[in-house]
Amino acid sequence: MNRFLLLASSFACLSPVALAQEAKTEKTTPAASTADTYRSVVRIEVATQVADYRTPWNTGRFGGGTGSGFMIGPNRFLTNAHVVSNARRILITRRGSAKKHPARVLHIAHDCDLALLEVEDESSFEGLTYLEFGGVPALESQVRAIGYPVGGDRISVTRGVVSRIDFRPYSHSRVDSHLVVQIDAAINPGNSGGPVLQDGKVVGVAFQGLRQADNTGYMIPTPVIKRFLKDIGDGNYDKYVDLGISEFPLFNPAMRKALDVPENGLGVMVASVLPTGPCDGVMEPGDVLLSIDGNPIDNAGNIEVEGEKVVLHEVVERKFAGDEVDLEFLRKGEKKEVTITLKAFPHSRIYAVRYGERPRFVFFAGLVFQPLDFNLYSAYGFDSPRVRKIFQNYVRDALFKNREDVVVLTRVESDRLTSFITGFNGTVVDEINGIKVKNLRHAHELLYAGDQPEFITIKCNGVARPIVIPSAEVESANKRMMQKNGIFRSHYLGSTQPSS
Amino acid sequence: MSSTHPLFSFLSTALVLLGLSAPAAPGAPGTEVKGLLRINTTIQNYSVSQPWELNRPQRRRGLGAVLEDGNILTTGEMAADSSYLEFESADGTHTVPAEVIAIDYEANLALLQPEKGANAEWIGKLGTLGLDGPAKIDDKVAIWQLEDNGDAIRTEGSIRSVDLLSTFASGHYFLSYEVKASMQSASSSYTLPVTRNGKLLGILTSYNSKDQISDVVAPDIVKLFLEDVRDGKHEGFPSLGVATVLTEDPQFRKWLGLTDDQGGLYVSRVLPGSGADESGLKKDDVILSVDGKSIDRRGYYEDSTYGRLFWSHLVRGSRRVGERLPLVIMRDGKETRLEAVLRRPPEPLIPSHMYDTAPPYLIKGGFVFQELSRPYLEAFGKEWQSRGPLDLLDALNNPEDYEEEGRKRLVFLSRVIRTPATIGYDQVSNLIVTEANGRKITDMKSLASALAEPKDGLHSIRIDDIPYVLYLDPEASDKVDKLLLQRGLPTLSRLP
Numbered sequence: 001m002n003r004f005l006l007l008a009s010s011f012a013c014l015s016p017v018a019l020a021q022e023a024k025t026e027k028t029t030p031a032a033s034t035a036d037t038y039r040s041v042v043r044i045e046v047a048t049q050v051a052d053y054r055t056p057w058n059t060g061r062f063g064g065g066t067g068s069g070f071m072i073g074p075n076r077f078l079t080n081a082h083v084v085s086n087a088r089r090i091l092i093t094r095r096g097s098a099k100k101h102p103a104r105v106l107h108i109a110h111d112c113d114l115a116l117l118e119v120e121d122e123s124s125f126e127g128l129t130y131l132e133f134g135g136v137p138a139l140e141s142q143v144r145a146i147g148y149p150v151g152g153d154r155i156s157v158t159r160g161v162v163s164r165i166d167f168r169p170y171s172h173s174r175v176d177s178h179l180v181v182q183i184d185a186a187i188n189p190g191n192s193g194g195p196v197l198q199d200g201k202v203v204g205v206a207f208q209g210l211r212q213a214d215n216t217g218y219m220i221p222t223p224v225i226k227r228f229l230k231d232i233g234d235g236n237y238d239k240y241v242d243l244g245i246s247e248f249p250l251f252n253p254a255m256r257k258a259l260d261v262p263e264n265g266l267g268v269m270v271a272s273v274l275p276t277g278p279c280d281g282v283m284e285p286g287d288v289l290l291s292i293d294g295n296p297i298d299n300a301g302n303i304e305v306e307g308e309k310v311v312l313h314e315v316v317e318r319k320f321a322g323d324e325v326d327l328e329f330l331r332k333g334e335k336k337e338v339t340i341t342l343k344a345f346p347h348s349r350i351y352a353v354r355y356g357e358r359p360r361f362v363f364f365a366g367l368v369f370q371p372l373d374f375n376l377y378s379a380y381g382f383d384s385p386r387v388r389k390i391f392q393n394y395v396r397d398a399l400f401k402n403r404e405d406v407v408v409l410t411r412v413e414s415d416r417l418t419s420f421i422t423g424f425n426g427t428v429v430d431e432i433n434g435i436k437v438k439n440l441r442h443a444h445e446l447l448y449a450g451d452q453p454e455f456i457t458i459k460c461n462g463v464a465r466p467i468v469i470p471s472a473e474v475e476s477a478n479k480r481m482m483q484k485n486g487i488f489r490s491h492y493l494g495s496t497q498p499s500s
Numbered sequence: 501m502s503s504t505h506p507l508f509s510f511l512s513t514a515l516v517l518l519g520l521s522a523p524a525a526p527g528a529p530g531t532e533v534k535g536l537l538r539i540n541t542t543i544q545n546y547s548v549s550q551p552w553e554l555n556r557p558q559r560r561r562g563l564g565a566v567l568e569d570g571n572i573l574t575t576g577e578m579a580a581d582s583s584y585l586e587f588e589s590a591d592g593t594h595t596v597p598a599e600v601i602a603i604d605y606e607a608n609l610a611l612l613q614p615e616k617g618a619n620a621e622w623i624g625k626l627g628t629l630g631l632d633g634p635a636k637i638d639d640k641v642a643i644w645q646l647e648d649n650g651d652a653i654r655t656e657g658s659i660r661s662v663d664l665l666s667t668f669a670s671g672h673y674f675l676s677y678e679v680k681a682s683m684q685s686a687s688s689s690y691t692l693p694v695t696r697n698g699k700l701l702g703i704l705t706s707y708n709s710k711d712q713i714s715d716v717v718a719p720d721i722v723k724l725f726l727e728d729v730r731d732g733k734h735e736g737f738p739s740l741g742v743a744t745v746l747t748e749d750p751q752f753r754k755w756l757g758l759t760d761d762q763g764g765l766y767v768s769r770v771l772p773g774s775g776a777d778e779s780g781l782k783k784d785d786v787i788l789s790v791d792g793k794s795i796d797r798r799g800y801y802e803d804s805t806y807g808r809l810f811w812s813h814l815v816r817g818s819r820r821v822g823e824r825l826p827l828v829i830m831r832d833g834k835e836t837r838l839e840a841v842l843r844r845p846p847e848p849l850i851p852s853h854m855y856d857t858a859p860p861y862l863i864k865g866g867f868v869f870q871e872l873s874r875p876y877l878e879a880f881g882k883e884w885q886s887r888g889p890l891d892l893l894d895a896l897n898n899p900e901d902y903e904e905e906g907r908k909r910l911v912f913l914s915r916v917i918r919t920p921a922t923i924g925y926d927q928v929s930n931l932i933v934t935e936a937n938g939r940k941i942t943d944m945k946s947l948a949s950a951l952a953e954p955k956d957g958l959h960s961i962r963i964d965d966i967p968y969v970l971y972l973d974p975e976a977s978d979k980v981d982k983l984l985l986q987r988g989l990p991t992l993s994r995l996p
Contacts, residue, residue, distance in 0.1 A: 248967035251924025258958050258971040271967040285968055383886050385893040392890060396966070420749030455755045462898060464768030465745045468755040 033200060036129040038155055039095050040071040041194060043148040044079055044103075044117070047089040053379035054410075056359035056370060057487045062088075068147030068194030070131050070202070075122040078225070079193030080207050081108050081115045082172045085355035092119055095155055099124065107232040110355055111240050113172040113207050113220065114228045115193075133222045134201030137162045137181065145185045145206050145217065147194025160185025160217065167311060168218070171208055173352040174374065176240065178224050178317060187217025227318060238321045241342035243313065244277020245270050247289065250299040259288050260333030266290060267330065268301040268312070275398035276347070278340045279327075288330040292316075316342060347400045350374065350391075360440050362491040364447045365469045365477040366418040367458070369429060371405035371440045380410060382426045386462045390428055405439035409460055409467075413485055417477045421467055427460035434459075441493050533652040534627030535566040535700070536644055536693060538588040539574055539598065539612070545581045546854075548879035549915065551861040551870055552990055557583060562690030563646060564612065565700050568628045572612045573722065575691040575703050576603050577668045579610035580855040587614060587623065591650030594622040602725075602734035605855045606672035608705055608717060609725045631726075632699035634719055634805045635659055641679055641696045643704055643714065645686040657681025657714070662806045664813055665715055667705040669853045670874065673810070674737075675718040675817045677702060682712050720817055728820065738821045738842035741774020742767050742781060747797045756786055757833045763796035764788055764830065765811065769900070771846055779840035781829065788835065789828040790814045815842060849899045849910055850874060860909075860944040862993040863984065864951050864959065865977025866919035867970075869933065871944050871996075872896070872910040889930035891965065902932075909943040913963060913970075917984075921977040925970060928963075935962035945995050 044067045051060040067083030069092070077092065084090055084105050091100035101119040108115040119125060137143055145158050164182035169175075183196065187206050196204040196219045204219030231238055248271035250256050253263075261267045267288040273279050283289075290296065292315045295303040302309045316325060324339050350373050359376075362369040370376050372391055382388060390406055393399060399406065407429045412418050429437050432446040433456060447456065452471035459466045469477075478490060544557045564572040564587070572587065579585060585598040597615040604610070614620035635641065637659050645653040657679040664673040679694065692704040694716045702716040728735050744765040747753050758764050764786040770776050781787075788794060793801035795811045803809040819825060819842050827838045851857075851873045859876075862869045870876065872892055880888040895902045895910055902910055911933045916925045933941050936950035937960060951959060959972040981992050 246966060249924055252971065253923070254921070254958055254971040254973035254976070255924065257973070258960065258969075269967060385885075385890055385897055389890050389894045417751065420752070455751070457755070464743060465752065465766055466755075468749070468751040470751055470754065 037131065037195075037197065037200065038146065040129050040131050041095065041146045041148075041155060042069050042071065042077060043067075043093040043095075044069045044077075044083055044193060045091040045093065045100065046084055046087045048086040049088045050086050051357065051359045051375075053359050053370065053376050056361040056368070056492065057363070057489055066148060066190050067192040068149075068190065068206075069117065070146075070193075070195045071125065071128050072133075072202075072229075073130050075118045075125065076106075076130075077103070077117040077119070078205065079115050079117060080172070080205060080220075081110050081113045081355070082207070083193045084108065084115050084117065085110070085172075087356075090117065092117070094124065094128075097124075101125075107228075107237045108356075109228050109231070109237050109239070110173045110352065111170070111176045112178055112224050112228055113170050114205065114225060116229075116232065131195055131197075131202045132200075133225065134198055134203045136165065136179075136221050136223065137198050137203045139163070139165065141198060143183055143185065143196050143198045143203060143219075145183070145187055145191060145194060145196045145219070147191040147206060149188035149190035149194075151188065156191075158185040158187065160215075163216075165221070165308075167314065170220075175348070175352045178240075179221050179314075181219050181221045183217050183219060184215045185217055186215055187219075191217070223318065227320075231320060239344045241316060241319055241321050241323070242274075242277065242345045242348070243279055243316055243325070243340075243342070244274035244345050245279050245283060245289075246272045246274075247301040247312075249301060250288070256299075259286065260330060261288050265298055266296050268297050268299060270329070272396060274345060274348070274395060275401065277345050278343050282338050282340055283327070283329060284331070286331075289327060290330060290335070291326075291328040293326050348395050350394055358492055358494075360492050360494045362440060362444045362447065362493070363478070363482065363487055364490070365474045366413040366415045366481050367409055367421075367424075367467070367469075368411035368413070369407050369440065369443055369447075370410045372408050372428070376408065376410070380408075380426060382408075384426055384462070387426060387428055390461070402436065403438060405443075407437050407440055407443045409458070413481050415477065415481050415484075417469070417473060424460055424463055424467060427463055429458060430461050431457075431459040433457055444491055444493060533590070533644075534698075535629035536590060536646065536652065537564055537566060537572065537623065537626060538562070538590065538592075538646060539564045539572070539578055539691075540586045540588055540595075541578055541582040542584040543581045544583040546859050548859075548876050551859040551868075552863075552994065554583075560690050563644065563692050565629045565693040565703070566623060566626050567700070567726075568630055570613070570624070570628070571601060572598070572623075573693075573700070573703065573726075574610050574612060575668070575705050575717070576605050576608040576610045576855075577705065578691045579603050579612060580605060580668075585612065587612075587620070589622055589626070589650075590646050590652070592648075596620045596623070601732075602729040603856070604725055604734065604736060605669040605853055606737055607674045607721050607725055608668035609703065609722065611726070611729055629693065629695065629698075629700040631723065632696050632701045632719055635677065635696055635701055636805075637661065637807075639696060641677075641681075641694050641701055641716075643679065643681055643683060644693050644695065645683065645689055647686055653684065653686055655681045655683050660713065662718070662809065664810045664817075667715055667717070669855070671852055672737075673812060673816070674721050675806075675809070675813055676705070677716040677718055679704070679714045679716055680712060681714060683707060683709075683714070718817075724817070724820065735821045736844050737816050738819055738823070739774065739845040740815045740825065740840060740842065741771035741776040741845060742787075743769035743771075744787065744799070746799055747786065753797070757830070758786065758797075762788060762830075763794055763798075765795055765799055767829075773846040775825070775840040775843045778843075779827065779838045781827065781838060781840065782831070784831075786830040787811075787827060788830055791818070791825055847908070849903055849907065850896050858994055860994050860996045862944055862948055862951070862995070863917075863981065863989065864992075865921035865972045865980045866917040866984075867913055867922065867925075867961070867972065868915045868917060869911055869944065869947055870914045872912055872932075876914075891932055892930055895932065906940065906942045911941050911944055911947050913961070919977075919980040919983075921972055921980045928970065931963040931965050933961060933963055936960070943996070944993075948993060948995055 047064040069077045069079035072078045090103040092103045103117045103119045106116045160183040163184050168180035169177045191206045194206050195202045204221050206219050208218045210216040247268045270287040303312050354375050437443045456469045457466040539562050541560050542557045544554045547553050562578045564574040587598050588595045596618045598612045599615050601611040639659050643655045659677045660680045661678045665676040666673050694701050704714050704716050707714040745768050747764045767785045791814045799811050800808045825840045854873050854875050877888040913931045915929045916922045937955045939950040941947050954974040961970045
């Protein structure tokens with residue numbers, strides 16, 4: 001539904017020649033403060049390399065695009081994460097200058113689509129105004145979006161009205177929802193990362209539009225921006241935290257009766273508690289959540305903040321890892337109060353789009369093994385209900401406890417050794433040599449162990465027979481197929497540092 | 501296995517559009533039309549989403565062959581789900597209501613007779629068709645059609661190949677002849693008798709107009725079917741009860757310890773309670789020979805009549821229920837002899853078809869419960885295997901993972917009708933039910949008795965997905981049930 005304002009394809013729309021042209025003079029000079037503002041809005045040109053999960057050993061696709069950004073402090077430029085995702089080279093251009101300044105990412109937050117950049121040589125940016133942040137603009141109030149969208153090379157300004165303030169999905173990661181402000185200003189590809197201003201202050205960062213609607217733009221409002229800036233204050237982005245529960249609304253009277261919930265419109269049922277999440281061991285399914293940090297929760301799971309109904313998770317939205325939250329809940333009619341410490345829940349990132357990561361894989365005698373995540377899922381479009389079910393229930397059923405990675409046999413390369421290995425593509429690997437596979441690294445260890453039995457057996461979920469590879473043939477088969485298929489390394493198991 | 505398409509529905513509709521543009525081809529000289537009549541059927545099956553009602557009726561016209569005992573043979577597809585069946589003479593002057601003696605959905609055959617007491621003298625004058633023995637590849641055969649004016653069209657063809665095909669109920673493969681013949685559109689072409697030398701060879705089940713290939717149920721299968729029903733009791737075709745995997749992969753063969761001159765079928769699963777199970781056959785065994793015929797690595801054996809045939813013909817197309825089948829297997833590197841008594845396949849957790857069966861259902865307060873069957877999922881459209889509900893698809897593909905103790909059928913909450921009792925449950929659908937009011941649910945009957953006894957003044961239904969338990973107020977749901985009956989629901993449940 002949502003589309004990024006920076007699209008790789010949109011780059012084609014921009015004339016590359018124009019990038020080098022300089023607008024020397026301006027016939028009309030806006031008011032000084034406006035001119036200062038304009039000067040602080042920069043154009044960001046990015047060269048990208050996007051991994052191809054179907055050939056994980058390859059370099060992937062080279063491409064690029066442009067977006068906008070703005071200066072918020074000494075050598076600090078704010079933009080969208082999606083503008084600089086998968087970037088291999090970032091160049092920042094000042095208004096009215098032809099010079100491209102190499103820049104790098106200081107912090108990138110894919111879960112809220114924000115990134116902070118710095119240029120290598122800041123001297124050209126000295127003396128520029130640092131844009132200040134305002135609050136959440138009121139409905140119907142007017143805002144201006146500034147940036148470098150398609151349709152020209154110079155700076156562009158559009159005006160619009162705040163038409164909605166809502167909790168909406170952020171399409172960059174696909175799985176995160178935060179506060180969003182919808183404006184009716186024309187926001188176009190290239191606007192991404194540019195500031196949206198009101199009364200000379202930044203009230204948002206333009207970041208996504210709607211494909212099926214005209215004149216509908218979305219911006220990231222300042223509470224989300226401020227949270228990001230505060231989070232990175234210690235030099236690290238620690239990500240959003242999560243309660244690790246899902247709720248089921250208590251609209252049904254029989255359900256309320258079963259759970260001993262008073263008929264006062266308050267309380268929402270805890271439908272599931274994510275294993276290892278912050279509420280694991282504290283709450284259980286069937287508990288009824290009554291309040292969060294003192295805010296009463298209604299039967300739909302909403303709380304009231306500043307006169308507006310918002311989902312209860314909004315409270316956690318503004319908190320950080322290590323922060324505490326007070327919960328009040330009913331268990332079998334008995335009221336309980338707890339304080340839990342919030343933390344990020346990394347396993348749920350299996351459903352998020354991943355950026356800037358090299359795809360992990362293991363090549364073994366013509367078989368390609370890859371860990372299941374959203375990128376892999378969308379690259380292959382697995383149609384086996386078993387794989388889809390494992391993917392869907394990975395978090396709900398705590399499958400990560402036994403399988404940190406769900407290892408999928410994604411490809412079988414053609415060779416005399418593999419010509420009868422059919423029907424295995426896109427299946428989940430359960431066991432190698434009778435040992436349950438925990439993660440890709442483990443699979444690699446099992447496949448390439450020093451003392452192998454005569455036959456290496458690989459058992460895939462839902463397939464009637466094991467794959468059998470004679471261990472004596474592995475080395476020659478690898479050599480033969482890797483050379484033929486242009487696979488220049490047998491595996492990539494990831495950096496030792498866990499990545500975002 | 502080659503793919504088959506039931507294209508005759510297309511033929512009959514094409515006729516409506518074209519009229520009888522093709523001139524009626526008179527029967528070839530010297531061929532006498534005998535033992536042919538029309539069968540008209542009205543087919544009505546149950547709605548999948550609202551199982552208490554029947555879908556709109558469809559009409560189908562086909563042909564039947566009058567056998568020497570006066571019974572009429574046609575395809576199972578012609579008679580399945582029929583709410584009305586009738587015979588009609590070729591020229592349309594006589595009709596008589598018909599009834600089913602026996603129908604085999606798996607082999608796609610049905611035996612019919614005129615309704616008791618009805619005047620069917622005219623059928624006796626049509627002559628009869630004797631049964632012909634097995635044919636060989638390249639044998640010439642005749643396919644019969646009837647024009648509206650009653651003339652017979654005889655199309656000559658020849659048998660191109662012999663293969664095991666599944667022509668009606670999915671997943672059941674039986675010996676079929678593939679006949680190459682160029683046929684024309686004609687009325688009543690849904691199912692057609694095929695003869696050789698004036699005797700009935702088989703029944704044509706489908707015709708692919710592009711390749712001009714039709715599939716014909718082989719006489720071997722017709723014969724077994726008629727023998728089976730002769731005593732008035734239809735038992736059906738036997739099954740061994742194993743899932744097997746071919747042993748083509750040389751690496752896999754080495755691992756199994758098979759030599760190059762051996763064939764072999766790897767046993768990946770033995771159905772509990774099947775003939776294979778009773779014989780002692782186990783997963784990981786390799787079947788080397790069946791009924792004295794060695795099975796090659798691709799599952800074929802040398803048939804004395806037809807040449808290379810897939811091994812399952814030795815079970816399903818050569819034997820009857822209760823007969824013994826010798827097997828030679830390899831286990832732990834040693835050859836062992838076993839003997840299996842062939843049985844009907846055990847009742848599956850999820851039925852593969854529901855022909856002539858009213859689907860069980862139960863309605864409580866707006867919750868609609870059903871027993872999972874393959875037709876339920878197939879109703880999700882052409883791409884049902886990707887569009888159907890994930891958990892139910894997974895159960896269909898891996899029923900062994902759902903065969904919990906005592907579970908006979910997979911009961912699920914198929915949908916929620918919006919009623920005062922189901923407020924807040926609008927989004928709930930297609931969830932597998934495990935317990936109701938503290939009792940294990942093993943089939944629809946167990947659900948019905950569990951729901952007869954609410955606990956602590958509430959119905960509680962345990963499902964295997966969020967929110968895991970749904971509650972209903974017994975009073976409110978009984979009230980809703982009464983209302984639903986007043987509004988035209990025929991009954992609140994249909995128990996098997």
